[in-house]
Amino acid sequence: MTKTIVVTSGKGGVGKTTTSASIATGLARRGFKTVVIDFDVGLRNLDLIMGCERRVVYDLVNLVNQESSLHQTLIKDKRLENLYILPASQTRDKDALTIEGIARVMHKLKKAEFDYIICDSPAGIEKGAKMALYFADEAIVTTNPEVSSVRDSDRILGILQSESKRSKMNEDPVKEHLLITRYNPARVKDGQMLSVDDIVDLLAIPLLGIIPESPSVLESSNAGKPVILDDESEAGQAYSDAIDRLLGEAKPHRFMEVQKKGILKRIFG
């Protein structure tokens, strides 16, 4: 049974693509056949974060327009056996996508026996974002501890509840998950940043994970390697925990407290 998960946020720059890349990679690493689709037509970036930007031949718009086959369009990840990337078009705009066209693509992916389809949504609440969430069974709402991001997340939750296929067909609602990214426990402690509790309180959806602000996120994107593969980094470990929770495992949340630096770390940084 294929599960479709949208990674969305409303606001831009909060970590949707970073999250999509790591969630897809994490699921593939657990043995699930996974595809991650970039819905940001015109501004594709998932290929860069996944490190496959030089292997893009066909894209989502070609596939929607039946100009290429699924086999031709999917890029097989070089690191993981079960992982595929479906890049967005860089030359077209969001109007090139239609619900009917995406429905055909989703049907093909289901026939190809994918376990997970991860949809990386563009920012905003326009057509591209609505297409990305339309077919979702579950949604990962990516939120920064910051007023505009929280507000936009609430807005996108409203859209999930009224404009997804599940809501239109009166099926069970889309399962919502909150993922807090760029969390800085030290600033929370000082009262300068909204806390996990504040955000959960405001948005009132279950917490999937807390990704601490970490230099390894930038380093990983520089290298074109999803941060979840960096097992040493806190961000990588936090994404890995989020995968466990996504798969139904109860795992305590980490990285909410200020890490005490040892004497060696204080000196050598």
Add this chain to the structure above:
Amino acid sequence: MGIFRFFRSRNEDASAKVAKDRLQVLIAHERSDRSGPDFLPMLRKDILDVIKKYVDVGDDSVSVNVEQQDACDVLELNITLPEENAGNITPSAAARKRAAERRAALSGR
């Protein structure tokens, strides 16, 4: 500066608290806007425009809600008139102008 920050009370002027309070109000407001039928915000605006033709009221003086009671939907309208006008409603500038024109037309006849 560090020492001043150390002694400063952490909760009273903590900006995160301000952020949360502001968001609580805003999100509640925006949720109520989208919970009802699509036309509610437009209906609210039209009603506000009609009232403004006659009385000076603020932009947030009209609230429109749909509530479910048993089998039927109840449309609840709440119009708050300015307090200083309690018992003595002042007509809006537009209404006064129309009245003046009407009188001028009558007396000119």
